[in-house]
Amino acid sequence: MSITAPDxxxxxxxPLDPAQAGRYISDLQAWIDARRSELDQIDQVVMASPDRDQLTGDVALCLTLWKSVSDRHDLLAATWDSGRVGPVERERLSSLIWGRLETGDPKASALAVSLxxxxxxxxxxxxxxxTRVSFDVNAHQYAGRMHDLRAQMSRLxxxxxxxxxALRAEPAAKLADLQQRVDAMTDRMAQGGDIGGLIGPVEIEAATFERDLIVGGVQRRRARGLIDQTREKLDDLIEREEAMRKLVxxxxxxxxxxxxxxVPDVDVLGPMPNTPDRVKEFSERLDKVSRAMQVVQEAYTEALHEHDLLTARAEQLRDRARTLGLxxxxxxAGVSAICHDVLSRRPCPMPLARHLVATYEAxxxxxxxxxxxxxREGEPT
Structure with missing residues (x-):
């Protein structure tokens, strides 16, 4: 049964309720980890598939969306700061969740989707x-796949x-048809019948339908006009800047x-213009700032990640020494004490920490x- 994104x-x-924000950030991290693992498995199957050329683009887009969600989660976690949030941070968390999400893919960027x-x-x-590659981590457990379908019906x-x-009649009819087929499969399973030939097409149609509804909603938002989109992009960059400064x-x-x-200063761009030509130019400048912010975020996140890895490695070595009675x-003992002291310093001298962890291992x-x-006999012990 595949994991689904948290509500x-x-x-x-x-402003977000602090408890709700904390749960969402935690649940989103679980989704990020599980989704990446599943995407890696799917990617391996696609690479061996005869339809690889037709599927690679969709896999790449999925990975791009996943990366965008993961990056935004990092900013949420930095703003959340283990629950140390006030009114300003609560509003910022709301903007980071519901504001425009940056992606590195032109197709995904054009959608201007939220988290x-x-x-x-x-x-x-x-x-x-x-479904297209006939791959499922629980392919033989139809009950799990039906559970996913029923959850998808609720989202739909x-x-x-x-x-x-004015546009609801057609999708409502499509939803009713899908719901009827899901109900029929549920009844068939309850009677011991086989749904192997039925569930695949419904899964594909439901997934395509959900994707089209999401994209359609985004496209309608885009129709509100370039000015609204640019203002949304500007507001999002302002929130990202604050979260980035906290991360730095x-x-x-x-x-x-x-x-x-x-950290790029969004205020340097000045106030947002209100004429179409100037708004378009302003929007392009915002895109450049966004890309610069992405570089900054990745650099500082990687630096913190390396410190976490060294700390974890030192703990593993300490546990191993304890197990071996050393x-x-x-x-x-000497190297362990120095290593612990250096890794605990703030700020931690990273070049020294790297050498000490390696020395600890040696x-x-x-x-x-x-x-x-x-x-040998006669030698001191």
Whole structure:
């Protein structure tokens, strides 16, 4: 059974409840991890598929959407700061969730989707890919696939309800047809019947339908005009800038040396113009700022990630020394103490930390070698 994106709390412009924000960030991290694992598996199947050329583009778009969600999660986590949020941070969290999401793919960027829309769109496309390549992590467990379908029907009902009244009849009829087929399969399973030849086409149609509804909603928003889109992009960049400054501050306090990138200042662009030609030019400048912010975010996130990896490696070595009974060994104990001290410093001197973790590993291996080597008679122990 494939994981689905968590429901996003709140709405744009309304400060988030701290407890809801914390749960959403945690659930979104679980979705990011599971979705990446599933995409990696699907990618392997696609590479071996005779339809690889037709499927590669969809896989790439799924990965782009996943990366955009993952990057936005990092900004959410930095703003959340383990729950230390005030009114300003709560509003910023709302904007980061419901504002325009940046992607590195022109196709995805053109959609101007929000974080919840990007994650749901990724879900829909992955579901379609799984069926097209006849791949499912629980391919023989139809009950799990039916569970996913029923959950998708619920999402589709919500999505159809968002359609304009004048355009709602056709998608409502499509939804009713899909729901009828899902109900029929449910009854068939309850009676012990086989649904192997029925479930695949319904999964594809439901995934395509959900994707089309999401894209259609986004395209209608785009029709509101370039000025509204650019204003939304500007507001999102302002929120990203604040979250980025918090990330940079945490990095500078944690590791040394830190990356030398400066956070782009959105205010330098000046106020937003109101004529179409100037708005288009302003929007292009915002895109450049967005790309620069992405470079900054990746650099500082990577620096913090390296510190986390070194800390985790030192803990693993300490556990191994304890298991092998080498914690009292003079060399191991000495290097362990220095390593712990350096990694605990703020900011942590990273070049020294790298060498110390490597030295810790070498000291442990040396002590283990000496422990296994019998002492010759007459030599000191």
């Amino acid at each position: 996003a709390p709140g709405r744009l412009g309304v 919840p829309e990007a994650s749901r769109l990724c879900d829909a496309m992955v579901a379609q890919l799984r 009902q919500d999505q159809v309800a968002l359609e304009p009244p 501050k945490r990095c500078l306090a944690t590791v040394s040396p830190s990356p030398k990138y400066a 914690t009292e060994n003079r060399d191991v 000291a442990l291996e040396w002590a283990l070698t000496q422990q296994r080597t019998p002492t």
